[in-house]
Amino acid sequence: MPGTQAPPTGIERLLLVGTGSSNASFLPLWVNWFQVSYPKTELRIVLTRSAQRFVTREGLSVLTNRVVFEDAWSEEPQARKLHVELANWPDAVAVYPAGMHFIARLALGLADTPAVMALQCTEAPIALAAALPPGGWESAAMRGHRAALAERPNVTVVPPVTGLSMTTGKRDGNQPVPLPRLIGSLEELRVRMGKAGDGGTGTHAGGVGAARATTQTHASATRAATETHASTAGATTQTHASATRATAETHASTAGATTQTHASATRAATETHASAAGASAETHAGTARATTQTHAGTARATTQTHASATRAAAETYAGTARAADAAAASEISGPTDPSNPTHPTGPATPLKSSGRA
Structure with a gap:
């Protein structure tokens, strides 16, 4: 690998997809070579679950100083969908190595994982380095898949090279081409797409750039809307809190005034009643x-x-x-002695008969 010539390329952002083939075990060497050869090209890596039997995401993350994505749907809610980012971000896509199952899923139009869905939707050029078991390249199934992918203007399947099979021990294996050759094929496809675009609908690179610009504009608008919403929500919360405090203070003041008035009225009534009482x-x-x-x-x-x-x-x-x-006494005794009125001087007057015996 030292001294391997790196073909020139105008790719600025490359998405590298590793699939389930034993050749995935060589990815750390190729990733290191790519970063040394193309220091200005940004690289992102996605590994299928079967590829992780031969290489780890952690090991490649150390080499790239970036997160290596797993080609699986997240079980946690995601604000930004991985398949959308993988479709819109790259200038080109390299599938290395491309196993038989991955090629079949792409050809059949499946979208069961983020990476496959992204490749079904992206307009970026895609190059696949086929890595197949003995007899796999010429099988009827693979011929059908190759024919289906050949109909897509942004896809190229690079045939494997004959090599030693790790299973049979014979030279009947279908090994992927070295990564520099795949990069060269990817650059050729990118140029062809550009020339085809110049004659009709515009360059693919321009289309991809416009798509990225639209995505960035949408992201900026989304961030601006989010910030505006956050600011509005904050202002609304503060206004609501102020109104709540004002209402509480007014209620407290009114309650206090009412209490004082009631107390004053009660005292006045008591005093009046006491005064009246x-x-x-x-x-x-x-x-x-x-x-x-x-x-x-x-x-x-x-x-x-x-x-x-x-x-x-x-x-x-x-x-x-x-x-x-005195009158009675005068009648009974007669005249009295003038000197002694109590003693009569004349004879007593006889009592008259009543005429009854």
């Missing part, structure tokens, strides 16, 4: 005292009048009795 009690007491005094005065006046009347009657009766006694 006191005035009523004093009026009642005054009335009671006046009534008592009037009653006492009336009783005393009545008593005094009765006593006076009694004395007058007694005196009148006594005078009448004395006068009657």
Whole structure:
């Protein structure tokens, strides 16, 4: 591998897909060679699950200082879909090595993994380095797949080279071409697509560039919309919080004022009631005292009048009795001694007969 000539290429972003073939075990050597040969080309790698039986994602991540993706649907929610990024990001796609199963899935139009779906949708040139078991390249199935892929203007399948089979030990294996040859074939396809585009609908490179520009514009617009939404949400939250605080403060003030007013009204009512009760009690007491005094005065006046009347009657009766006694005595004894009125001087007047025996 040292001294292997690197063909010139205008590829700026290369997507490398490794599939399930024992030749995937040589990927670390080829990835190191690619980075040394094309230091200005950005490289991203995707490994199928079967490819990881021969090489690890961690090992390639160390070489590229980038995350190596697994060709499988994530079980966790993803904000950015892997198959969309893999379709829009690259200038070109190299499948190395390309096993028989991967080639068949691509030819049949399947989209069961992110990488296969991305290759079905991308407009970037795709070159596959076929790596097949003995007899695989000329099989009826592979001939059908090769014919189907040949109909696609952006796909080329590079035939394998005869090599030693790791299973039979014979030179009947179908080994993938070295990666530099695949890069050369990929560059030729890219140029052909560009020339075909110049004669009609525009260059493919221009189309890919426009697609990337559209994607970047969409991403920028999405970020701007997200930031605007976040700002609006923040402003709305702050406004809502301020309004809530103001409402709470107003409610507290109103509640305080209502409480104070209620307390003042209660105190005023209590004081008025107390004053009225006191005035009523004093009026009642005054009335009671006046009534008592009037009653006492009336009783005393009545008593005094009765006593006076009694004395007058007694005196009148006594005078009448004395006068009657004096008259009776005068009739019985006759004239009296003027010097002693109590002793009569004349003869006693005889008693008149009543005419009854």
